[in-house]
Amino acid sequence: MSTNDNPHGHWPEGYARVVLDSVDSTMAEAARRAPDIERPTWIMAKTQTAARGRRGRPWVVPAGNLNATLIFRPEATAQEAAKRSFLAANALYQALAIYVPSDQLALKWPNDVLLSGRKVAGILLESSGQGPYVDWLSIGIGVNLRHTPEGVTDAGFPPTSLMAEGGWEVAAQDFLATLADAYATQEAKLLRLGFGRIREDWLSKAARLGEVITARTGREDVTGIFDSIDRDGNLVLITGTGPRAISAADVFF
Missing domain, CATH: 3.30.930.10 (Bira Bifunctional Protein; Domain 2)
Incomplete structure (x- = not known):
C-alpha cells in the first residue's frame, strides 16, 4: 500500500x-x-x-x-x-x-x-x-x-x-x-x-496450530496437540486418551 x-x-x-x-x-x-x-x-x-x-x-x-x-x-x-x-x-x-x-x-x-x-x-x-x-x-x-x-x-x-x-x-x-x-x-x-x-x-491464522497447548476449563487442565476447531467452534485437542472437544477454556502455551 x-x-x-x-x-x-x-x-x-x-x-x-x-x-x-x-x-x-x-x-x-x-x-x-x-x-x-x-x-x-x-x-x-x-x-x-x-x-x-x-x-x-x-x-x-x-x-x-x-x-x-x-x-x-x-x-x-x-x-x-x-x-x-x-x-x-x-x-x-x-x-x-x-x-x-x-x-x-x-x-x-x-x-x-x-x-x-x-x-x-x-x-x-x-x-x-x-x-x-x-x-x-x-x-x-x-x-x-x-x-x-x-x-x-x-x-x-x-x-x-x-x-x-x-x-x-x-x-x-x-x-x-x-x-x-x-x-x-x-x-x-x-x-x-x-x-x-x-x-x-x-x-489459517491460528496461534500454535499443530503444537502442544493447555486448555484450562476451570475443572481441569487439558494438554494436547491443537488439532483444529470443529464445526461448532469448539477447540479440538489430541490428548493421550484421544481427541477432546472443549467448548470453553483459557488457553496457555
Missing part, C-alpha cells in the same frame, strides 16, 4: 455508528439500546469507566485505545450466534494487518488477537433471547492501539499495543471504520459460504 492510499475502510452500508465521549461500558450501553435498534449499530466510547472482559474480568482501557461494541439482531440460535466470535477475530486480523505486518499477528482461541505473542485485542460476546433465536447479539471489542495497559499482572499473555510493536499510529475512530468494513465482509462471507469458510480462514 502506498502512503497516498487511504488505509481506513469505507463505512459499511446498512450499519449505524454511535460515538460517545464516556460510558460505563459499550457492552452495557448496547444492552440498554437493544430494544430500540433498527439496524446493526457500532457503539464506540472514547473512555469507559467500568469495562470488562471474559468471565467478568476487568478490561483496562487507556484513552486512545478502541472500545467498541456491535449490536444487531442475527437470525441465529444462541449456538450459531456464538460463532460470530470467529467472524470478529477474522475481521480484527484483517484490520490490524493494515497497520502492522501480518506475520506478527495470530488468533488465539477462543477470542484474542496476539501481536508478537502478546495480547493486543480481545472479543466479548453477549446475547439475550427466550425463544429459539436470540433477540440480540452484542460483540464487544477492545484494541490496544496507542497504549499498553499498565498494572496487568495476572494475564496469561501480557498486553501490548499496536504502537509498542512498531505499527502505524491510528485514531480509534479511524480504526473502527477499518474494522466495521472488515466485519461486514465477514458477515457477507458467512451468508454466501457458510461457517466452514469462516472456520478455515480462522485456522
Whole structure:
C-alpha cells in the first residue's frame, strides 16, 4: 500500500455508528439500546469507566485505545450466534494487518488477537433471547492501539499495543471504520459460504496450530496437540486418551 492510499475502510452500508465521549461500558450501553435498534449499530466510547472482559474480568482501557461494541439482531440460535466470535477475530486480523505486518499477528482461541505473542485485542460476546433465536447479539471489542495497559499482572499473555510493536499510529475512530468494513465482509462471507469458510480462514491464522497447548476449563487442565476447531467452534485437542472437544477454556502455551 502506498502512503497516498487511504488505509481506513469505507463505512459499511446498512450499519449505524454511535460515538460517545464516556460510558460505563459499550457492552452495557448496547444492552440498554437493544430494544430500540433498527439496524446493526457500532457503539464506540472514547473512555469507559467500568469495562470488562471474559468471565467478568476487568478490561483496562487507556484513552486512545478502541472500545467498541456491535449490536444487531442475527437470525441465529444462541449456538450459531456464538460463532460470530470467529467472524470478529477474522475481521480484527484483517484490520490490524493494515497497520502492522501480518506475520506478527495470530488468533488465539477462543477470542484474542496476539501481536508478537502478546495480547493486543480481545472479543466479548453477549446475547439475550427466550425463544429459539436470540433477540440480540452484542460483540464487544477492545484494541490496544496507542497504549499498553499498565498494572496487568495476572494475564496469561501480557498486553501490548499496536504502537509498542512498531505499527502505524491510528485514531480509534479511524480504526473502527477499518474494522466495521472488515466485519461486514465477514458477515457477507458467512451468508454466501457458510461457517466452514469462516472456520478455515480462522485456522489459517491460528496461534500454535499443530503444537502442544493447555486448555484450562476451570475443572481441569487439558494438554494436547491443537488439532483444529470443529464445526461448532469448539477447540479440538489430541490428548493421550484421544481427541477432546472443549467448548470453553483459557488457553496457555
